Amino acid sequence: MLLHEILVDAAREVPDRIALIVPAHTPRTPGASGAPTSHAPAGAHTVWTFAELADRSRALAARVARRTSPGARVGILAHNRAEYVAAYYGVPWAGRVLVPLNPRLHPREWADQLARSGAELLLGDADLTARLDRPEGSTLELGEAVADTATDGAEFTAAGDETALTWLLFTSGTTGRPKGVRLTHRSLIAAMRGSLACRPVESDTVVLTPFPLAHVAGYQVPAHHIARRPVVVLHRWDPAELASVVSEFDVTNLSLAPTMIDALLDHVRTGDGLRERIRAISYGASPITPELIRRVDRLLGCALGQGYGMTELSGNAVFLSAADHRPELFAAAGRPGPGVKIRIVDDAGRPLPTGATGEISVRSEQVADGYWQTDTGEFANGWFRTGDLGRLDAEGYLYVLDRKKDVIITGGENVSAREVEAVLRAHPDVRDVAVVGEPDTRWGERVVAVVVPVSGRSIDPDTLVDLCRAHLAGFKVPRRVVFTDALPVTGTGKVSKPTLRARLAEDTPTGR
Known part of the structure; x- marks a missing residue:
């Protein structure tokens, strides 16, 4: 059809x-440009x-x-x-x-x-x-x-x-x-x-x-x-x-x-x-x-009915029915829809056994035809690797545990941390920066920028927010700017964002 x-x-x-x-x-009150928010x-x-x-x-x-x-x-x-x-x-x-x-x-x-x-x-x-x-x-x-x-x-x-x-x-x-x-x-x-x-x-x-x-x-x-x-x-x-x-x-x-x-x-x-x-x-x-x-x-x-999906799946592919909304399944995303196959794979794309944690991979007619003018390897051999971490239980319920991709979801909108970081790094007084999501009761997550200033420099957090607002959509602009002397890193020198999130959860450093 x-x-x-x-x-x-x-x-x-x-x-x-x-x-x-x-x-x-x-219509809402017009913004600074005089344009109404609805047509x-x-x-x-x-x-x-x-x-x-x-x-x-x-x-x-x-x-x-x-x-x-x-x-x-x-x-x-x-x-x-x-x-x-x-x-x-x-x-x-x-x-x-x-x-x-x-x-x-x-x-x-x-x-x-x-x-x-x-x-x-x-x-x-x-x-x-x-x-x-x-x-x-x-x-x-x-x-x-x-x-x-x-x-x-x-x-x-x-x-x-x-x-x-x-x-x-x-x-x-x-x-x-x-x-x-x-x-x-x-x-x-x-x-x-x-x-x-x-x-x-x-x-x-x-x-x-x-x-x-x-x-x-x-x-x-x-x-x-x-x-x-x-x-x-x-x-x-x-x-x-x-x-x-x-x-x-x-x-x-x-x-x-x-x-x-x-x-x-x-x-x-x-x-x-x-x-x-x-x-x-x-x-x-x-x-x-x-x-x-x-x-x-x-x-x-x-x-209530939950749906797990994404643009690359043309919509939802996994569903948690009303009958499944009971305490023991509150953490589940649901079961695959008709014609949808789910498997959990390791970093090399090899299937993992039931109960193991790995990347969620999907096969179905509803999988998109790929990315426009680019091939980054997510679509291969009929399977789409979602970039989400999860596991399947013995009854076929999918649990989405975390996002392998560095994406913050705020109010249902996807924000690329790297995109925000690239804008902030353009400021001459920013030596390093990491952007993460922080739990928010209303929006799910809010965007937080953790900034390492150039030694001896002081940065007004509002200046960084204004910089982002000039280049990014409003929902991508950091809601909080935190300053630190150094970012936590792994043994290979990469920023450890799990450690950073844990530190943010433990205390509230000074910032905007």
């Missing part, structure tokens, strides 16, 4: 059934049927096909909005590759990813695309791309190969520079079907997601369209807004990160209807604590 065929079939079978809801919102106008809900979504996706495909060459990459830089979902389908429908850009990144990062992908066209929101220096005619406002569906039905050659690329998603890696992940029709559809098998969708299910559509978590939108059910997409994450939307649109299921669940529970009030309406919450992006599980049970009383 090809991605757009989900829409074509649904529009034929249930044309008038609602496919997509993007609720009205109240669509307040006060107007967007509600599209399957027929309407198919028409808009087809119109977008025709416009993209006229302005680009076959197989071209098409960037998209936008806030969550209905037209974004049309691009999910429409760009691959035209035989082109969608390249989502995270709106939270720095413009330099957008420009780098557009250049590396070789994107011929950029779809987007004007308040975002205006921050990029693009050649005239290479940018198309996203709303215009789906307009006039009845009068702009130009013919185009649809994609016809399951192995063709659909989305090229950039994700942080340990090298300090994000890598593009090649997702295909086959890998995405396999991930969607696996999720539906492990999280069955009922005939009245209405799922809500606040995740940025630029993330791989967006795969759940077409997954629910396979089941012919509507998806509610928030413009942005706001727990108070989510609580009101649940009631207005009869939402039954939520897809959230643990940090979002924690924040939502702060907004649960007697009589607000959340406990009566919410049947299940699916979570991922970071582990959940037993305390939060118990709090969900106390305040909402709904089922």
Whole structure:
């Protein structure tokens, strides 16, 4: 099956059934630049049927096909909005590759990813695309791309190969520079079907997601369209807004990160209807604590389902069911979905016995087609080495123990420690630096920079924070800067980050 065929079939079978809801919102106060944090106008809900979504996706495909060459990459830089979902389908429908850009990144990062992908066209929101220096005619406002569906039905050659690329998603890696992940029709559809098998969708299910559509978590939108059910997409994450939307649109299921669940529970009030309406919450992006599980049970009383996955797996591949959310399995990530094989390997890639700790390796149709224009060895012989450390027990449950890759996860966002370190090392008074994640009750982890100043020099921590803010996305900027005389090192001279984390946990050195 090809991605757009989900829409074509649904529009034929249930044309008038609602496919997509993007609720009205109240724009946040403009930032220093004067740009609002969300694009669509307040006060107007967007509600599209399957027929309407198919028409808009087809119109977008025709416009993209006229302005680009076959197989071209098409960037998209936008806030969550209905037209974004049309691009999910429409760009691959035209035989082109969608390249989502995270709106939270720095413009330099957008420009780098557009250049590396070789994107011929950029779809987007004007308040975002205006921050990029693009050649005239290479940018198309996203709303215009789906307009006039009845009068702009130009013919185009649809994609016809399951192995063709659909989305090229950039994700942080340990090298300090994000890598593009090649997702295909086959890998995405396999991930969607696996999720539906492990999280069955009922005939009245209405799922809500606040995740940025630029993330791989967006795969759940077409997954629910396979089941012919509507998806509610928030413009942005706001727990108070989510609580009101649940009631207005009869939402039954939520897809959230643990940090979002924690924040939502702060907004649960007697009589607000959340406990009566919410049947299940699916979570991922970071582990959940037993305390939060118990709090969900106390305040909402709904089922929980965990998913373990990543961009390179086109979504989730391992699932912990509601029935498995019992104390003895709280630390487990779950069992592999249908068609997914998991093995634990040593540094040489050799399989380890049950119970042994090693790197998690995955084999499945939902594994991506590799990295864009680079081969770093993670994809080999049909297996993808995740870079995560874990173990399998005798019953087939996977336990994710740590990250072999040096990545910090804060609020569901991946931060490469090496990328932050490279920026900080550019300061003339920084002799050495190590960036690590520090536990945070709300965000999972926060970014901490441990800095060794040049002998005899004094550094204002705010100066280092400002330096990072000038070059990196906001979520990558250190929340704490700690100064030390020397970094702990191993016998081979490498910085020992486990030792560093332990020292940070033991005391609170002076710093910002």
